[in-house]
Amino acid sequence: MMANPPEGGDEDDPDAETDGGLRAYTVRLELVDEPGELLRALAPIADNGGNLLSIHHERGNITPRGHIPVEVDLECPPDRFDDVVEGLRGAGVNVIQAGAEHYGEEVNVVLVGHLVETDLSNTLSRIEDEADAVVLDLSLAAPEGTDGISSARARLAIDSGRSSEALAAIRSIGTDKDLTVVEPLLGGDA
Amino acid sequence: MKLAILGAGDVGRSVADLAAEYDHDVVALADSMSATVDPSGIAVADALERKVGDEALGTSDPEDVFETEYDVLVEATPTTLGDAEPGFSHVKRALEADRHVVLANKGPVAERYEELRALEADSAGSIRFEATVGGAIPVLSTIEDCTPQAVTAVRGVLNGTANFILTRMAAEGLDYEHVLAEAQDLGVAEADPTFDVDGTDAALKFVILANVLGDGGFSLEDATVEGIQSIPGSALDLAAEDGRTIRLIGEATREGIRVGPRLVPENGALAVTGTRNIVQIETRNAGSLHSSGRGAGGPETATAVLSDVGRLPPL
Numbered sequence: 346m347m348a349n350p351p352e353g354g355d356e357d358d359p360d361a362e363t364d365g366g367l368r369a370y371t372v373r374l375e376l377v378d379e380p381g382e383l384l385r386a387l388a389p390i391a392d393n394g395g396n397l398l399s400i401h402h403e404r405g406n407i408t409p410r411g412h413i414p415v416e417v418d419l420e421c422p423p424d425r426f427d428d429v430v431e432g433l434r435g436a437g438v439n440v441i442q443a444g445a446e447h448y449g450e451e452v453n454v455v456l457v458g459h460l461v462e463t464d465l466s467n468t469l470s471r472i473e474d475e476a477d478a479v480v481l482d483l484s485l486a487a488p489e490g491t492d493g494i495s496s497a498r499a500r501l502a503i504d505s506g507r508s509s510e511a512l513a514a515i516r517s518i519g520t521d522k523d524l525t526v527v528e529p530l531l532g533g534d535a
Numbered sequence: 536m537k538l539a540i541l542g543a544g545d546v547g548r549s550v551a552d553l554a555a556e557y558d559h560d561v562v563a564l565a566d567s568m569s570a571t572v573d574p575s576g577i578a579v580a581d582a583l584e585r586k587v588g589d590e591a592l593g594t595s596d597p598e599d600v601f602e603t604e605y606d607v608l609v610e611a612t613p614t615t616l617g618d619a620e621p622g623f624s625h626v627k628r629a630l631e632a633d634r635h636v637v638l639a640n641k642g643p644v645a646e647r648y649e650e651l652r653a654l655e656a657d658s659a660g661s662i663r664f665e666a667t668v669g670g671a672i673p674v675l676s677t678i679e680d681c682t683p684q685a686v687t688a689v690r691g692v693l694n695g696t697a698n699f700i701l702t703r704m705a706a707e708g709l710d711y712e713h714v715l716a717e718a719q720d721l722g723v724a725e726a727d728p729t730f731d732v733d734g735t736d737a738a739l740k741f742v743i744l745a746n747v748l749g750d751g752g753f754s755l756e757d758a759t760v761e762g763i764q765s766i767p768g769s770a771l772d773l774a775a776e777d778g779r780t781i782r783l784i785g786e787a788t789r790e791g792i793r794v795g796p797r798l799v800p801e802n803g804a805l806a807v808t809g810t811r812n813i814v815q816i817e818t819r820n821a822g823s824l825h826s827s828g829r830g831a832g833g834p835e836t837a838t839a840v841l842s843d844v845g846r847l848p849p850l
Contacts, residue, residue, distance in 0.1 A: 453774075453777055453779060453798055454798070455770050455773055455774055455781070455798060457765060457766060457767060457770050458765075484773050484776060486769035486770075486772055486773055487769075488767075488768075488769050494765075494767055495769065496767055496769040496770040496772075496773050497773070498773035498774065498776065498777065500777070525761070525765045525766070525796075527766070527770060527774070527781055527795075527796050527797060527798055528795075528797055528798065529779075529797065529798040529799075530690065530784055530786075530797040530798065530799050530805070
């Protein structure tokens, strides 16, 4: 472990930053569904001294505006991060979240019910729209087959301080579609 | 103190059984059919033996309890909703006779809190009801010590049956129906588990907590309540993928009451296992306090009743 390279960007500790060191950042983009779009979007990152760590391309998950959300983990010296974001924007890429500033809170919800029959994809679009949340990932379990009761866990990004409103909106979507919404317990150190 | 005990279920019988340990005398014990009354102290062991053997508790009428000389009426009849009768009238009669009342029956405190407090204000007696929330766990006395004004919210698990079912579902990957049947075999769930699994029992306790925090204003119909019947094993599996689990959690604040299945960290304080209960008391100046323990059971709940008796002022 002695040979651990210094660019092991430490996400857990935002203060872990050494002189000339690198830090990891997450950038969330929305891309138009066209060939070559992803490659075009990534070029400004390297051009501005950023190093790509991973790309999470959620093809199956279209945003309400019809775009494809892409989550990019990268590392760069802290003083270059603004240039990376500027570079992306300059290239006409839609940056919806950069670094920690917009992410705010991440919450999980579990939905239970006839998820497939009630149009899961519409449910998720409504969550993004009405709860003003971004679906980061989704797991589905349908042990009874798609006609039966299934469960889904969605990890959502919500603006800081807006969790209660977002969860209330998800609750009312659940009521509309006769789904049980298992919310996280907010408040207190559960 | 001289105790008159109404209700000879698990809690009433245990109060009678343990009273001597706490230096109290039992002068009456009644169920809905009959009573045994003796101003110099009833023979507790004999009465309990008759009750367990399905014989009449005694030769007196339950009405006679109110005619005898007692200091504290222990109201341990079954919880009823709505008008909370006959429990409410029992409390009323005792307070109007300037006696103390200690309740294990949740009905009157959840459904008719303001009326109870009004009766208490006109009486030389006081009411206490630690046993109605969290069995053996000192919840209300902790809030009283913190002073209710300094408590901003109370959250937690206050139904052992629902918690047992969710724990087993998560651990064994079994479905609700299967685990419920197992819980009934083990005696953890009653033959009719409706109030435990649909959240009503937990909701009554959180209504009581909201009444204490807000000095009244709430009854069961003000609570937003959801049960655990619709939670499949797969939902618990998905929660576990992210280090979480699902528990039937209640929340009481001055704004209201909410009970329902919620995601909590799998290794967090609120994710107690089995029939265990826990409360988290959120305070204005001292962060959160957690108490956990046995939330039900005859002797456990009886200790809460007898601690309340010990806190009463002399009449």
